[in-house]
Each structure stands twice: as C-alpha cells, then as structure tokens.
Amino acid sequence: MTASRDPGLQPERTRLAWRRTALAMTVVAMLTVRLALHAGPVGAALAALAVVGWGVVVQVCWRRATGTGVSRTGGRVLAVPGLATAGFALLGAVLILRGL
Amino acid sequence: MWQTIRNWFDPQELRSVGTTPDYRFSLANERTFLAWLRTGLALIAGGLAAAQFLPTLSLAHLREAIAVALLLLGGTVAIRAVDHWARTERAIRLGEELPASRFPAVLALIVGVGALLLVAAVLAGAVD
Numbered sequence: 001m002t003a004s005r006d007p008g009l010q011p012e013r014t015r016l017a018w019r020r021t022a023l024a025m026t027v028v029a030m031l032t033v034r035l036a037l038h039a040g041p042v043g044a045a046l047a048a049l050a051v052v053g054w055g056v057v058v059q060v061c062w063r064r065a066t067g068t069g070v071s072r073t074g075g076r077v078l079a080v081p082g083l084a085t086a087g088f089a090l091l092g093a094v095l096i097l098r099g100l
Numbered sequence: 101m102w103q104t105i106r107n108w109f110d111p112q113e114l115r116s117v118g119t120t121p122d123y124r125f126s127l128a129n130e131r132t133f134l135a136w137l138r139t140g141l142a143l144i145a146g147g148l149a150a151a152q153f154l155p156t157l158s159l160a161h162l163r164e165a166i167a168v169a170l171l172l173l174g175g176t177v178a179i180r181a182v183d184h185w186a187r188t189e190r191a192i193r194l195g196e197e198l199p200a201s202r203f204p205a206v207l208a209l210i211v212g213v214g215a216l217l218l219v220a221a222v223l224a225g226a227v228d
Contacts, residue, residue: 085174089175
C-alpha cells in the first residue's frame with residue numbers, strides 16, 4: 001500500500017501498538033514471577049505457568065507486530081492477550097491472598 | 101453470555117455478519133482494544149508493585165487490599181476490552197451506531213475515589 005492511499009500509516013501504528021502491549025505484558029509477567037518466587041514450591045510452579053503464559057502472549061504480539069496483518073485484522077488472537085491479562089490479575093490476587 | 105464468549109473466539113462468525121469495512125476502521129478498533137489492554141496491564145502492574153514494594157502499613161492488610169483491588173480492576177478492564185472490541189467490530193460491519201458504554205466513566209470514578217481515599221488515609225496517618 002502506498003503512502004497516498006494511507007497517509008495515516010494505520011498498519012504501522014497498529015504494529016507499534018502490539019509492540020507496546022508486549023512490553024507492558026513483559027513488565028507484568030516479571031512482577032508476577034517475582035511475587036511467585038517468594039511463595040514456596042507451589043509459587044515456583046505458578047511462576048513457570050506465568051512464564052509460559054507470557055511466552056504465548058508475546059508470540060501472538062510478535063506475529064501481529066511483524067506481519068503485514070492487514071488481511072487478518074481482529075480475530076481470535078485478540079482474546080489471547082485479553083484473557084492472559086485477566087489470568088495474570090487472578091494469579092497475582094491468588095498469590096497475594098495466599099501470603100496473608 | 102455464552103454466545104458473547106463464543107464471539108470472542110470465533111472470528112468467522114463475526115466476519116459472517118454485515119460487510120467487511122475499510123481495513124483502517126478494523127485496525128483502529130484493534131488499537132483501541134490494545135490501548136484498553138495496556139490500561140488494564142498498568143493497573144495490574146500497580147497492584148503487583150503495591151504488594152511487593154510498599155512497606156507493611158499500620159492498618160492491617162491495607163496493602164494487600166489495595167493490591168487485590170487494583171488487580172481485580174485491571175482484570176475487569178482486560179475482559180471488558182475483548183468484549184467491547186467484539187461488539188464494536190460487529191457494529192462497524194453492520195453499519196450500526198458504535199456501542200455506548202458507561203465503563204470509562206465508572207472506571208474513572210473508581211480510580212478517582214480510590215485516590216481520594218488514599219489521600220485521606222495518608223492525612224489521617226494510617227499510611228506512614
């Protein structure tokens with residue numbers, strides 16, 4: 001697509017938005033792992049779970065950020081980072097309440 | 101409810117309604133979703149940081165309450181972002197009005213009231 005057709009550079013802006021989201025997800029994953037590693041053997045297992053979840057999400061983000069992506073807008077890939085984010089929230093809440 | 105959740109995972113069904121819009125509208129909707137997701141992630145990061153880096157507060161379990169409240173708020177924002185993306189995509193395809201939502205106002209009120217409560221707690225000396 002040429003600049004005259006798309007002066008707003010929509011695909012590029014979308015790719016950058018996916019990259020920012022992957023970075024934010026990485027911060028949350030690191031904080032979750034740090035919290036989990038203070039919670040004993042069960043915590044170590046939950047930390048591993050957090051790392052796997054982070055890997056899946058970052059892979060989705062990366063594919064969206066590096067592909068042209070225009071013909072495949074939206075779709076089920078959006079539910080993956082959305083539900084993973086909710087999963088990190090739930091995991092964090094469980095770890096905090098376990099530590100009380 | 102079940103139908104709603106199915107719509108998140110079944111883009112083929114979403115793509116079968118209405119007509120395919122200019123791809124720029126879909127990309128804009130996707131970016132809005134990502135911005136909401138980052139809002140949720142920021143709330144979650146705040147909650148995780150509160151739990152790990154705040155000192156123990158003199159009011160019992162206040163630190164944990166703040167952390168869990170932020171985490172639940174962030175999780176809600178993320179789930180709602182997926183749902184709002186699907187409903188907006190559907191509306192764009194059908195040429196309907198975009199879905200109206202009270203959620204941003206409610207979220208702003210919750211965050212604002214929470215901040216005021218913390219200011220009050222600091223002034224009252226509950227938080228050193």
